[in-house]
Amino acid sequence: MTPTDTNHAPADAQLGPVGRFLKATEIDTRLLGMVGALVVIWLGFHLYGAFVNGYGAFLTPRNLWNLSVQTASVGIMACGMVLVIITRHIDLSVGSVLGFSAMIMGITQVWILPQYLGLGSPLIWVITCIVGVIMGTLIGAFHGWLVAYRNIPAFIVTLGGLLVWRGAAFLVARGETISPVDTTFALLGGGPYGAIGAIGSWIVCAIACVAILWMMLAGRRSRASHGFAQRPMWAEGFLAVLACGLVVGATLVVNAYPWPKGIVTQYAKANGLTVPEGGMFISHGFAIPVLILIAVGIAMTILMTRTRFGRYVYAIGGNPDAAELSGINTRWMTVKIFALMGFLTGISAIVASARLNSATNALGELDELYVIAAAVIGGTSLKGGVGTIYGAILGALVMQSLKTGMVLIGFDAAIQNIVVGAVLVLAVYVDILYRGKSK
């Protein structure tokens, strides 16, 4: 046994300034790599647009706001996929389950509930959301039961599910598109009315900054109470400024994107206002689906890092036998993990169908691949045991940035698919190289 001490490593002096900086701030280099890739993608598309098409459309408030809304649906599901992949399973059915849940919700709110509650009743969207989320959860739990208690590989169960639920979605609505959805429900998908405006966004921003500072303080106190090593003060300060700066920056961006003229006129008319000569500047602010994604991300991060459930997910991924021998009910855990995946798919179904203002038979097609790709690009290892929620959300943002960027600069669909596929493979390869080096 070599008595190496990782807490006060003697190797400190040998690190360069960058290494010392990373060590003091405890910033994950993987995270840094992903943020770097995102910056390169964003700048790349913007500059390409600026030089080749004469207009850089990417780094505009409008595009970034849309990007955030488009990321929401895949991002929410990617949070669940992380758990599935960490425990060495896979879920190929999420796109179809999303389509089916959305269709059930469409039927609930358009065909059934108005008969009993009357069109536009405020209860409709609530009941619809509950129905959709329960539907997703039940389907997920059923998949999990087949995997855990009937020993059918998850790949097969969910490959079957991919076909079954897509077909079922077609059958329940006889292939019809159900539209339009309840007006309150539609707000959950974003759009000018489905955003919280400038003041609301600043309130969210303030709450977020206070929460960040409180968490850092609580972390220091906890370390101090057990006599563990602390981060240097300058590193704490740097992290606080960086984190709060990002939140303020995001708020400035979403508040810089005004409502379109038509919507402003409509809104003014409805509220008896007169639009002044130069037009009215009404900010979008954070979109509701983005707030849902953030809430899901925070809740899932707490679940994974602060609860027994999360600890067991990692343990099962690291060594399923050890987990079982430690008294963890690994089968029941598998059911719960797939049920959670289904629950999040239900939430995504709400966001996706609300954004489209309809439930169509093609809703969510190929989503399973984007969700898996987001989780994997975000550093979730298919070998199990490794993965983070924030990584998956960043992964979803990377995927969506690629898609959006290529649309903006006018690449056609065939090239988009080629690029997205190639990036996925490349990302995993880089990850393997990174892990090999860091061992």
Added chain:
Amino acid sequence: MAANATPLVELRDISISFGGIKAVDRVTVDLYPGEVVGLLGHNGAGKSTLIKCLSGAYQKDSGEIFINGEKVDIQNPRDARRYNIETIYQTLALADNLNAASNLFLGRELVTAAGFVDDAQMEAETRKIMARLNPNFRKFNVPVSALSGGQRQSVAIARAVYFNARILIMDEPTAALGPQETQMVAELIQELKRQGLGIFLIEHDIHSVMKLCDRAVVMKNGQRVGAVNVAEVSDDDILGMIIMGKKPASAV
């Protein structure tokens, strides 16, 4: 041990088979508090299989298990833990991607009042127990995959010791260790014995058996050959039992 006392553990007529092969065939073993019982035999003699019926990893086909004279039903590792049975597996049942504290408390995490896992408290407790078991241990914040065999073993042992086991099962605890670490485990076994634990020790090294065990139970082809008081026999007698199934005069 007093002859008329209630055994801490009694495995009576345990049988288990896999695909028609009797891995364990009507074997009876008992264990008293403060005693170390060695389970010996060739690879495939059924020692590990027998003991896994006690630790809950396997379910016996027939037979009975008594703890303190009371018949118990052990279906899974969770049941075994309720009876304060702790196991240190040959394969070191650790989750490689988690750190020492997470492994030590796996399945029994310390939680805060709000129900969240209390990582800081668990690390502090881990530091305390490791200071006792293996004072050189410093790698508290890295996954256990980064630890040496001996360091991993001390995590596995710490896990068994921390939760106040009354019955400890050790399946070749020194197989992956160097001489110094083997000595550490030997001292620990003596210490736990003094505290009144009952220990089942599966061991191949005959010298360790002679040094650590009070009694030795020998198995061959899934059946019990016999049991001896280690103090009354020579190592050649025990080897004879293991290799040829030949019982010395004092064996029962």
